[in-house]
Amino acid sequence: MGRGTPVVTGIAPPEETAAPRQTPPAAGGPSAAGRVIRALRAEVVPLTLIVLTALAGVVLGRVYAGDLLTRLVIGAAVGSVLVSVAARRLPSWLVAPVSMAALAGWTLWSLRLAAARADLPGSLLEVSADAARNGIPRLLTAMIPVEPTPDTVLVPVVAAWLAGLAGAEVALRTGRVLLGYLPAAGLYAAALYVVGPNAEPAIGATVAFVAVAAVGLAAPTGASPAGGDPAAGLAPGVRAAVRLRLAVSAALGVALVIGLVALLGPVVAGQVDGRPIDPRRYVEPPQVQTLDENPLIRISGWALHPEQKLLDVNTLGAAPPAGKTDDPKAAPGARIRLAVLSDYDGITWRVGATYRNAGRILPASEPARDSTVETVRQEITVAELTGRLLPAAATPREVSGARVAYDPATGTLIRPEGLTPGLRYAVTSARERPDDNLLATANVPAGEEVVRVLRVADGVPDPMRRLATQLAEENGAPYARAAAIEQFLGEHYRVVADAPSGHAYPNLAFFLFGPRNGGGQRGTSEQFAAAFAVLGRLSGLPTRVVVGFSSGGQGPVRAGDAYAWPEVLFDGLGWVAFNPLPQPENEPRPVEEDFRPTPEDPPPSEVPAPTVEPTASPEPVAAPDGPSARGGVSTPVLVAGGSGSLLLVVGALLLTLLAMRRVLTRDRLVRGDPGQRVAGAWREVTDALRLAGRPVGDDLAATEVAGRARQALADARSRGTSGPRTGVEAAADPAVDELATLLNQVGFAPGTATEYQAARAAEVAAGYVTTLRAARPWWRRLLWSVHPAPLRRARRSRR
Incomplete structure (x- = not known):
């Protein structure tokens, strides 16, 4: 520009005047639409995470009674994701404490609601502590359909909340949506595994899971000024490179998905008709105590104390009979069932039931075709009845006031925690009454x-x-x-x-x-x-x-x-x-x-497993006086010679029996592994009881035999035949209980007995046998060591 050139102001150059001529965006135009789209896209991922997490509750709820579990899991999914969304602007380290506080509130409310629905006794603190201790095992041992009680809803609710929290934090804070799907996918797979073969295949829920996940992946979390295009606002060259990179990544992702489908498709399709694994087979269900495994042996003990109060019963809604009866076909309320014993091995009848944790409502089986069903409701209060078996009229359908486990095959109940005095519960039972007119022509099933x-x-x-x-x-x-x-x-x-x-x-x-x-x-x-x-x-x-x-x-x-x-x-x-x-x-x-056994096999004439007390040998009968045979030996010589031979034979027999008894004792207490020696020590004690006139049957538990052993020793001492008690004798009583404990250990945990325990068992057995033998009269003590009964029993057991 020259010195004389006039300066013209207020006129912009051509480049500067071109831009203002562009049409400005109208109100509500593309920028407003872009903001709406960006807002919708920002909400897609949280909604997707909520749905994916909630679908696990839908799948798991198929084995639950009612829809309470599904609603609680959906609430956990919504709450966990919304807490993360609301706390997005907070520091990451602060999100977890806030979410855990919300989780505690939701969990306590869920447990309170489940306890109220199941009518469980106890405070919220007691119910929550019990659910925390037993949630996982009870969930895997619960009966199908599962009653939504605190212990069966705690784990799904907490797992759903944690999955929603983890997925939301990964997907929303880092933008890695696919990685944020992993917690929800793991929760869904766990729900399918827990359900196992106990429900129909969840095809619809699985298709919905895949479809919702695809929608979430199709909506990016980031938003650009141009309405969501990640390349908007960039220089033309850079924009082209970004778009090319995104296209290549998408193509590689599609190729990877197609490859995985081609590779895994045949394998997955081949498993469509396969039966899923039931995780319940890996978890031991609730068991009865040894006392309850065969309650039949308790009847004789109860019969000796007939006035002992066991229960209080109040039958509701049914007119009770005029009085108690021993007739099993009596009216409703006249019979309360404790246990059903279906297995017999020739020695003892056993319950043999498989109990599963159950809620208030028990699964109902179809009644017999030709029988009528009567409803019986009873309120029962436990007094002095012990064990775990829970009395109820047959067949229970609803129980309130006590946590129970149920065996559908026998229709019997147990309380896993055991019975306690004052326990009160109500049972509603469906009692079947067969048509007596059809009994005469009825057949029995086979197969x-x-x-x-x-x-x-x-x-x-x-x-x-x-x-x-x-x-x-x-x-x-x-x-x-x-x-x-x-x-x-x-x-x-x-x-x-x-x-x-x-x-x-x-x-x-x-x-x-x-x-x-x-x-x-x-x-x-x-x-x-x-x-x-x-x-x-x-x-x-x-x-x-x-x-x-x-x-x-x-x-x-x-x-x-x-x-x-x-x-x-x-x-x-x-x-x-x-x-x-x-x-x-x-x-x-x-x-x-009406029945006479054949002569060649006479009926038993003695109590089973009796103690055969030795009797004195009969004295020889003197021959009539008279002259001896011609040329023969005189009668005094015959008597003397015969008596001497008899004494030699008897002496040899006694020495042989003594040696054999000592060999048997040594083999039991010294030879074999520790478990065999513990069992041998126990046989020494039971043989001693039989020799003392206190036989014990094979149907008794070890603890019961130990009790009888203590009683036998106390009775012998009370007769005054044992003299003052020594230190060894005074220690013999509790040691028998110790030996019974060792025997139970060998029986239920083979191979765990140690050398010290075997030596201790031998010491206890020897001390008890010595003490019990010393309490016998002198002539019985002499015959104790040569009695052949232990040898016969040992031979029979080897056979």
Whole structure:
């Protein structure tokens, strides 16, 4: 520009005047639409995370009763994601404490709601602590459908909240949406695994999960000024490079997805018809105690203390019978069932049930086709009944006031925590009553489903088998056979309260065929029910034994009301109870009137496993006086020579028995591994009890035998035959309990016994045997070491 050139102001150059001529965006135009789109895109990912997390609750809720669990999981998904969205502008380290506080509030509210729905007793603190301790095992052992109780909803609710929190933080703070899907995907897979084969395949929910995840991936979290284009606002060259990079990444992602589908598609398709694994098979369900595994042996103990109060019963909505009855077919409220025993091994009847944690509502099975159902509601208060078995009328359908585990096969309940005095609960039961008019023509089922209740263990005594055959031949129809067994037992045997416990084959044989003047042909309901069940199975009838109580429907239930009864399974009628107990006013007829064993196999004449006390040898009978035979030896010489030979033979026999007994004791206490030596020490104690006239049956638990061992020693001392107690004798009583504990350890955990424990078991056994032997009279102490009974029993056990 020259010096004389005039300066013209207010006129812009052409480049500067061109820009203002562009049309400005109108109000509500593209920029407003871009803001709306950006806002919608910003909400897509949180909504996607909420739906993906909630779908896990939908899948898991298929095995729950009602929709409470699904609603609680959906609430956890919404709450966790919204807390993260609201705290997005807070420092990352502060989000977790805020979310945990919200999680605590939601969890406590969920547990309170579940406890109220399940009508569980206890404060919120007690319920929450119990759920925290037992949530996972109870969830995996709960019965299907699962009742939404605090312990079965705690884990899903907390897991859903944590999955939503982790996914939201990863997807929203870092922008890595696919990585943020991993917690929700893991929760969904865990829900499918927990459900396992207990529900139909979740095809619809899985398709929805994939579709929602795709929508979230299609909506980027970042927003540009141009309405969401990540390359907007950049220089033309840079914008082209970014777009090319995004296109290549998308193409590689699509190729990867197609490759994975091609690779995994056939494998996944091949598993469509496969049965999922049930995780419940890896978790041990609640178990009964040893005391409850065979409650049949408790009947004789209860019979000795008939006034002991066990329960208080109040039957609601049903008129109770006029009085208590022993008839298993009595009116509703007259019979309370404690346990059902279906397994018999020739020694003992066992419960053999599989209990699953259950809620208030129990799964209902279809009633028998030709039976009617009566509803019985009872309120029961526990007094002095112990164990875990929970009494209830058959068959329970709803329980409130106590946490229970349930076995659908037998319809029995347990309380895993055990019974406590004052425990009060209410039970609503559906009691089936068969049509008596159809019993005479009813058949019994056959096949794999009833093998368990038809199984007869080896070792049946021949007289029992012949008696069952005789009763079956005389009565062809199944009900006629069962009625014949019921009538035979009711007419020929007597109920006594002081009969010893025992229902192994030898005990039943003695009960059926033993002499009356020797204690046979009498027993408690234990022997009557067990004998009926075994004879029924030998006759082709599916049978089981039930232990329970007779009740008038109102008032206390005492130990004298406990009894056992047998049941037979009929087609279309279900399990039908029988009553083999005799009427109190009837005098039993001799068994020989209707059954006589063959001469070559006489019936037992002694109590099973008796202690055979040695008797003095009979004195030789003197020969009549008279002249001796010509040329023979005189009578004095014969007597002297014969007596000397007899003494030599007897002496040799006694020395041989003494040596064999010592070898047997040494083999038991010294040889073998520690477990075998502990078992050998226990056999020494049981042999000593038999030699002392206190035999113990094989059906008794080790702790019960230890109690009898202490009592035997106390009784011997009370007779004053043992003299002052020494330090060793005083320590013998509790040591027997220690030996019983070691035996249980060897039985339930083989291979865990140590050398020290084996040596301690041998010391305890030797001390107890010595103490008990010292309490016997002198002549019995002399015969103790040569008694052949332990040798015979050892030979039988080896066989």
